Amino acid sequence: MTSLRILTLSIATLGLTACASMAPDYERPQAPVLNQWPAGTADQASTEVTPAYQMDWRGYFPDARLQSVIAQALANNRDLRIAALNIEAARAQYRIQRADRFPEITGNASQTVARTPGDLSSSGEPVISRRYEVGLGAAWEVDFFGRIKSLQDQALENYLATEEARRATQVSLVAEVANAWLTLAADRALLDLAQRTFDAQTKSLELTQKSFDLGAASGLDLSQLKTTTARARADLAAQQAQVIKDRNALNLLVGNPVDAMLLPASLADVSLPVAELPAGVPSEVLVRRPDVLQAERQLRAANASIGAARAAFFPTISLTGNYGTASASLDGLFESGSRAWSFVPSIRLPIFNAGALRASLDVAEIKKDINIATYERTIQTAFSEVADALADRATINERVAAVSELVDASRKTFTLSDARYKNGIDSFLTQLDAQRTLYSAEQELIAVRLVEASNKVTLYKVMGGGWQPLKEMTDTAR
Structure with a gap:
């Protein structure tokens, strides 16, 4: 076994001296955005408040029914399942690439039978x-210039990028489910408003029809009321269809039909999400968004591929060895003196390839430049999304208050107009106009309250959705 030990020690020694990567030193590109959010967009909250971007979705969305719906979506949604399977595929690909750094050992057994013609044999017959052989074979590429290590690093970064992609998919899914659930709540409120309006219009039409039959109401009043009743009926039918569509959309996101007990009756029935962004929080938090981290991982992978492209210019050193027994007869395989071994080192040096290696390096460097631009664009997009969400949040309270005042004023106007009409002071047209204004204002209030709730969901999403720093798997994975 002396020769085998020498071979093993030689391989181990070469392994310790190999694997010097030729990839460029990685430096994170400077974020091409301002360090702070636009003035006046951050909540003036205490810095002791847990910011929205650090909260888990269970803490951010306090409504227990919504929490249950989100949990079902995370368990059943097919997009998230596909993202998880992509992680498994990337992990397997990394393991394949990592295995290239170690010797490949195989067992072999063979029998060779050959017939030599008489005119070629010494005996004339x-x-x-x-020939029978049994043994172990080992083959290994010595990674002196870090080609295999660079490919392994590239596979590792691609694997980590798929993990970030899954987290980004989860954040988007949570936000989409929350928005769909809140939209259903708003549309149910609109449905209730349409139903109440239609019922009131129908009752008024019946009374006006009786008055007309008695000669106490004009044909114009009756005709106008029939018009508004028909409009209310159409609105009711359209809103009924919209609520059904909302439920279908929610069921698709969740992956299963959602129990009716988990559905909100209206926005007034909902515990709204939390949304705090304390003053002074820098825009650097964006580098922790899953999609930004994914872009950076892809940039790191492109950086590693440059090392592999550079190493391809240098010699490839391979070691192949076999150790076992050989004999001309089967029963002599394991007898004394049947030991056989071989050791075949080889060097492959590229001499002429019509510029293919240079072109491969150029491609790797260009892809890195593309990934740098992609990373910077991802951060710019993230900054713009957060700035837009904060701009809406800075004015949403004022909008809700203004529309609430509009509803109060419209309701008062309608009450006075209705009283004046019944007392014969104003025409039915004035009362009808006031009723339309109130109906429109109530619809607008529901819409703006949905915008308020959706803005909080958007803030959760664009800030990274309760990010938690991804555990550093690099060292352990290597």
Whole structure:
């Protein structure tokens, strides 16, 4: 076994001296955005408040029914399941690439039978020879210039990028489910408003029809009321269809039909999400968004691929060895003196390839430049999304208050107009106009309250959705 030990020690020694990566030193590009959010967009909250971007979705969305719906979506949504399977595929690909750094050891057993014609044999007679072999073989590429290590690093970064992609998919899914659930709540409120309006219009039409039959109401009043009743009926039918569509959309996101007990009756029935962004929080938090981290991981992978492209210019050193027994007869395989071994080192040096290696390096460097631009664009997009969400948040309270005042004023106007009409002071047209204004204002209030709730969901999403720093798997994975 002396020769085998020498071979093993030689391989181990070469392994310790190999794997010097030729990839460029990685430096994170400077974020091409301002360090702070636009003035006046951050909540003036205490810095002791847990910011929205650090909260888990269970803490951010306090409504227990919504929490249950989100949990079902995370368990059943097919997009998230596909993202998880992509992680498994990337992990397997990394393991394949990592295995190239170690010797490949195989067992082999063979029998060789050959017939030599008589005119080629020393005896002049045909000769049949046999050879039996049993042994172990080892093959290994010595990674002196870090080609395999660079490919392994590239596979690792791609694997980590798929993990970030899954987290980004989860954040988007949570936000989409929350928005769909809140939209259903708003549309149910609109449906209730449409139903109440239609019922009131129908009752008024019945009373006006009786008055008309008695000659106490004009044909114009009756005709106008029939018009508004028909409009209310159409609105009711459209809103009924919209609520059904909302439920279908929610069921698709969740992956299963959602229990009716988990559905909100209206926005007034909902515990709204939390949304705090204390003053002074820098825009650097964006580098922790899953999609930004994914872009950076892809940039790191492109950086590693440059090392592999550079190493391809240098010699490839391979070691192949076999150790076992060989004999001309099967029963002599394991007898004394049947030991056989071979050791075949080889060097492959590229001499001429019509510029293919240079072109491969150029491609790797260009892809890195593309990934740098992609990373910077991802951060710019993230900054713009957060700035837009904060701009809406800075004015949403004022909008809700203004529309609430509009509803109060419209309701008062309608009450006075209705009283004046019944007392014969104003025409039915004035009362009808006031009723339309109130109906429109109530619809607008529901819409703006949905915008308020959706803005909080958007803030959760664009800030990274309760990010938690991804555990550093690099060292352990290597």
